Every structure is written in C-alpha cells, then in structure tokens.
Amino acid sequence: MDIKKRLDAEVAKRNTQNEINENNPDPILVAHKYRNPAVSLICALFAYGNVNQIVKFLHSLDFSLLNEDDTVIENALKNHYYRFQTAADISALFIALKRLHVNQTLEEIFQNAYDENKSVIEGINALIQRLNSLYVHHSRGYTFLLSKVSTKTKGTGALKRWMMFLRWMVRDDNIDMGLWKGIDKADLIMPLDTHTFNVSRRLGLLKRKTYDLQAAIELTNKLKTFDATDPLKYDFALYRLGQEKLL
Structure with missing residues (x-):
C-alpha cells in the first residue's frame, strides 16, 4: 500500500464542511460557530473523552461570560462540571481568559x-504561564486542563489539545479556521491522541512506542516527507481513520 497516496486521498475526502456536523461531531464544530480564539481554546482544552459528551458540554457553556465580572462568571458556572474539572476549575479558565484579553x-x-x-x-x-499568573488556582483538574509547561519532549505529555488548538488557528481550509496569520504551518506539531498514535504505528509512520511529545514530533517529521510545508493536513484524516476503525 502506498501510504502517501492513501493519506492524500483521505485528506481530499475529509476536507469538506460536511465532514463535521451534529451527527459526526468534533469540538471544532462549536469553535466554528464563534470563530474566536478564546472560545476555540476552551473548546480545545476540554476536548478529551467521549466526543459526544465533549460537544454536549461545550454547547452548555455561555461564552458571553468571557466579558463579565468574576462573580457573574462564578455564579453562572456554579453547576457546571466536566469529568476532572469542577465548577471552580471551569470558572478559573473563563476568568483567566477574560483578564488576559484586557x-x-x-x-x-x-x-x-x-x-x-x-x-x-x-x-x-508562554500561554500556560500567563493564564496561570492571571488567575491563581490550584487543583488536579485545573492542572490537567491547562497542562504543565514542557521543558523536555521525552516522557512528557504530548500537549495534544494545545496542538489541536494551534492547528485550528493556523491552518486554513474547510476544517481549520486560519484565524492567526503570523505562524508558519510547517512549524506545527501533530496533535497526537491515542487514535492517531495507534493508526500511525500500524501504518509504519511512527516507530516510537512511547506516547509522548517526542512521538508527536517524530510523527510530524515523518509527515513532512509527504508535505514539508503543511504536515498537519494529514491530522484529521489520520484521526478519522482511527476513530472510525477503517484499518
């Protein structure tokens, strides 16, 4: 099997606005409604777990709260929670983002x-550090939500949700929004989740056995041999191949 030909065909098939809808949901479905980086970041950071539950939770959020006072935000979100995140964790993210944009x-x-x-x-x-400094809040759920600052690539988290957010912001096609113009899409790193990790290993695109940031970088470098200027164009196709168990 010619892997590049197969993936190029899958990219062409998936790069359509019809690929993402309420029957075939993805967190970017909610982000597309607002086309706002702060809203998109919230959508990306909560993008773990069952995709239907993710989208249901995101639909329950009132993003106009990003313009409100701290107490209004806390009262509006006091009954919200998502997996590891309590109402206090969710409020902390909204307040930090609101303060940042001042x-x-x-x-x-x-x-x-x-x-x-x-x-x-x-x-x-830099973004993780700034958000943590703008609203100091310590909990296991909040640390997981924002992720820790990465000083190494081996044996550390793949930053999948952050990398996905950047893909949304930088790439511009029928899936991604291209809201940021100053970043070279060739510098992006694959948002490596378990679907993409397993599919990439089965296709021989990834040799590394450890699921970490180094694996995401190695997969990105392999995909650069297919397209040096836009390696992440293959991300959504690889994700869907794994999600839909097409291999």
Missing part, C-alpha cells in the same frame, strides 16, 4: 514567544 490577546502572547526560535512549544508554554 491588555493582550492569545495570539500576541503566543507570537512573541514563538518568534524567538520558531517553536510552538515555547509559544504554548
């Missing part, structure tokens, strides 16, 4: 850190 944007913070070494990891680290 003086800066997510894009500006990311861009400034990314520009130093063209590193999306450094950009993500």
Whole structure:
C-alpha cells in the first residue's frame, strides 16, 4: 500500500464542511460557530473523552461570560462540571481568559514567544504561564486542563489539545479556521491522541512506542516527507481513520 497516496486521498475526502456536523461531531464544530480564539481554546482544552459528551458540554457553556465580572462568571458556572474539572476549575479558565484579553490577546502572547526560535512549544508554554499568573488556582483538574509547561519532549505529555488548538488557528481550509496569520504551518506539531498514535504505528509512520511529545514530533517529521510545508493536513484524516476503525 502506498501510504502517501492513501493519506492524500483521505485528506481530499475529509476536507469538506460536511465532514463535521451534529451527527459526526468534533469540538471544532462549536469553535466554528464563534470563530474566536478564546472560545476555540476552551473548546480545545476540554476536548478529551467521549466526543459526544465533549460537544454536549461545550454547547452548555455561555461564552458571553468571557466579558463579565468574576462573580457573574462564578455564579453562572456554579453547576457546571466536566469529568476532572469542577465548577471552580471551569470558572478559573473563563476568568483567566477574560483578564488576559484586557491588555493582550492569545495570539500576541503566543507570537512573541514563538518568534524567538520558531517553536510552538515555547509559544504554548508562554500561554500556560500567563493564564496561570492571571488567575491563581490550584487543583488536579485545573492542572490537567491547562497542562504543565514542557521543558523536555521525552516522557512528557504530548500537549495534544494545545496542538489541536494551534492547528485550528493556523491552518486554513474547510476544517481549520486560519484565524492567526503570523505562524508558519510547517512549524506545527501533530496533535497526537491515542487514535492517531495507534493508526500511525500500524501504518509504519511512527516507530516510537512511547506516547509522548517526542512521538508527536517524530510523527510530524515523518509527515513532512509527504508535505514539508503543511504536515498537519494529514491530522484529521489520520484521526478519522482511527476513530472510525477503517484499518
């Protein structure tokens, strides 16, 4: 089997607005309704677990709260929870994002850190640090939600939800929104989840046996041999191949 030909065909098949709908949901379905980076980040950070439950939870959120006072946010979200996240965790994220946008944007913070070494990891680290500093909140659920700052690639989390957020923001096609213009899509790293990890190993695209950030980088580098300028165009196709058990 010619893997590149198979994946290129899958990309062409999947790159359509009809690919994402309420019957075939994805967190980007909610993000598309608002086309707003802060809303998109919330959608991405809660994108773990059953996809139907993710989308149901995201639909329950009132994103206009990002413009409200802290107490209004806390009262509005006091009965909300999602898996590891309590109402306090969800409120903390909304308040931190609201405070961030008083003086800066997510894009500006990311861009400034990314520009130093063209590193999306450094950009993500800057955003995690800023959000944690703007609203200090400590819990297991909140740490999981934001992720920890990554100082190494081996044996550390793959930052899948952050990498997916960046794919949405940077790439521009029928799936991704392309809201940020200053980042080279060639610098993006694959949002490696268990579906993509397992499919990539079965296809021989990934040799690494450990599910970590290094595996995401290695898979990205392999996909750059198929398309050096846009390796993440294969992400959604690989994800769907795994999700739909087509191999």
